[in-house]
Amino acid sequence: MNIHMNTNTLKYISLLTLTLQNAILGLSMRYARTRPGEIFLSSTAVLMAEFAKLITCLFLVFNEEGKDAQKFVRSLHKTIIANPVDTLKVCVPSLVYIVQNNLLYVSASHLDAATYQVTYQLKILTTAMFAVVILHRKLLKTQWGALLLLVMGIVLVQLAQTEAPSSSSASGGAVAATAASAAAAGAPEQNRMLGLWAALGACFLSGFAGIYFEKILKGAEISVWMRNVQLSLLSIPFGLLTCFVNDAGRIYDHGFFNGYDLFVWYLVLLQAGGGLIVAVVVKYADNILKGFATSLAIIISCVASIYIFNFNLTLQFSFGAGLVIASIFLYGYDPSKAASKSTAGMQVSGSGDEEKLLPRV
Numbered sequence: 181m182n183i184h185m186n187t188n189t190l191k192y193i194s195l196l197t198l199t200l201q202n203a204i205l206g207l208s209m210r211y212a213r214t215r216p217g218e219i220f221l222s223s224t225a226v227l228m229a230e231f232a233k234l235i236t237c238l239f240l241v242f243n244e245e246g247k248d249a250q251k252f253v254r255s256l257h258k259t260i261i262a263n264p265v266d267t268l269k270v271c272v273p274s275l276v277y278i279v280q281n282n283l284l285y286v287s288a289s290h291l292d293a294a295t296y297q298v299t300y301q302l303k304i305l306t307t308a309m310f311a312v313v314i315l316h317r318k319l320l321k322t323q324w325g326a327l328l329l330l331v332m333g334i335v336l337v338q339l340a341q342t343e344a345p346s347s348s349s350a351s352g353g354a355v356a357a358t359a360a361s362a363a364a365a366g367a368p369e370q371n372r373m374l375g376l377w378a379a380l381g382a383c384f385l386s387g388f389a390g391i392y393f394e395k396i397l398k399g400a401e402i403s404v405w406m407r408n409v410q411l412s413l414l415s416i417p418f419g420l421l422t423c424f425v426n427d428a429g430r431i432y433d434h435g436f437f438n439g440y441d442l443f444v445w446y447l448v449l450l451q452a453g454g455g456l457i458v459a460v461v462v463k464y465a466d467n468i469l470k471g472f473a474t475s476l477a478i479i480i481s482c483v484a485s486i487y488i489f490n491f492n493l494t495l496q497f498s499f500g501a502g503l504v505i506a507s508i509f510l511y512g513y514d515p516s517k518a519a520s521k522s523t524a525g526m527q528v529s530g531s532g533d534e535e536k537l538l539p540r541v
Contacts, residue, residue, distance in 0.1 A: 202477030220439030222285035227419035234412035290375025306387025336500030
């Protein structure tokens with residue numbers, strides 16, 4: 181009975197955490213990049229997120245080593261310094277993640293939160309492509325169908341938002357007024373095409389980095405927290421380089437932390453903790469639950485955008501978002517596993533509640 185309750189509790193916590201992390205991050209990034217006042221440098225925020233992630237993972241590794249300082253130092257030396265080839269392999273995803281996170285800020289600056297949330301699901305397509313090319317995986321027919329639905333849905337969403345400003349002169353005037361007020365407040369001028377290309381670039385890099393990371397993880401006896409220590413250690417130099425290549429003038433004139441306030445620090449911690457939270461909870465969530473969490477996040481982003489950002493929810497956007505949500509569920513559905521689970525459930529019907537209710541990942 182306790183296992184039954186604990187498993188269900190963990191599943192619901194996983195659902196809530198994944199949903200909130202997916203929805204709140206997009207909404208927060210959009211708000212932070214379009215609110216009145218001094219706009220912080222996104223390159224510095226990405227770098228600070230890597231520092232926060234590094235500190236968190238070092239603490240978790242220290243905890244894994246039984247809170248023994250000597251074992252902790254030996255473990256870091258053995259994994260990072262004494263094994264330079266393995267560490268250098270992590271350079272590729274480290275650089276990719278830095279560029280990806282900077283592109284996500286560009287996308288959030290120029291796309292409304294709902295469109296950003298839906299468009300970023302194209303990472304499912306790019307991940308599938310790299311899985312086929314790099315890992316030589318074979319996709320099910322249902323997964324190919326899901327990818328087709330995904331592309332159709334995102335195209336509809338983008339067309340809906342492209343056509344929305346020209347639908348009437350009143351709406352066009354409202355858009356112009358909004359852009360003018362945002363520019364006057366110091367927010368970046370809205371460029372939907374730039375936001376779209378940034379989102380597509382982030383999706384491409386996300387798919388490549390995820391599959392590359394999975395490939396180098398295979399056969400490696402390194403904990404996920406130690407691997408994240410490697411990632412952050414190597415990401416920080418790339419992040420510094422990005423700051424001074426893109427924003428050296430502004431950093432010199434206004435300072436590294438120009439535009440920072442409590443909300444920006446909250447955003448930095450949210451971005452740093454998001455990936456770590458998902459790494460923890462995803463083991464308790466099957467594909468259906470993950471799909472449900474992502475779908476809920478899209479719905480929350482759409483509803484919140486209506487009230488926070490005066491987002492115009494059209495029928496075409498709703499239909500496109502519905503196709504994306506359907507594709508997420510369809511891509512995670514495996515008919516053979518579903519059949520085997522139902523057969524196994526019939527065979528062990530008398531073997532006790534605890535065994536049947538253990539999570540299947």
